[in-house]
Amino acid sequence: MTGTAQTTAGTVPVDIDTMRHSISQLLGPDAQPPAGEGLATLQGLLRGHLQLLIPEVEHAALKRDTDDVPRYVALACIGEARTRLRTTVHEGEQHGTLVHARRLARRLTALCDHYEALTEVAMCLACDHPLHDNEDTLPYDHISPSGPAVRTGRIHARCAHTYRRH
Template structure:
């Protein structure tokens, strides 16, 4: 069964992924001088990062579909997609603030990697 994006299902034109915003959002949690967010900011960032992952996955899968099956960038991008999907299924281990920050940081690393694969696959030209 073929997967369809929301844009394909509704017949609307897909919105390009905003790679710059993805990278800036991830940097808020991953930079060396990043300040810890408040509890409310952490919740908002986590939801934002999850949304970015959910939007990027189908676009990257679509881009990899145009490549040969034995293509190395294709394999790398699909491995990243698998890792990102796994992170979407996970929740912070014990519900504490430090566990929530660690969870959001893992999502941020996935967002950063997905943005890189999106660009490498020609998604931002």
């Protein structure tokens, strides 16, 4: 299973990598959001990604038992994403457009995470990219320095010596 092109509802392939690339243009420590028309274009792209991903996540969630917690959380996130899509920004408000675009990006991030969890896509805990069957991976356990929290999973072998801020 890959995180790049999968379908759950049998409609359009979901390209999570492209969606996450769009998100990275607005969120993250090194993000340099575009201005003017570029920002409006990116905002439209994020809206399109959300419109594509919402039915896919919903389909994957509805296949779960009604008392399944990931199902419940994913459906709540879908509701928030739909609300965010209905929200509009007044023309010419550059700051308002940036704030709205970042809110869309955060919703899209959450939906990408839910999609991967519900479709059981394994992600590298170091770089947040999908783990593919043909890649070398290593087990990974991270114990939080501030408490008993533990993140276990797998990482790419190439990510073994990289540092990630949690």
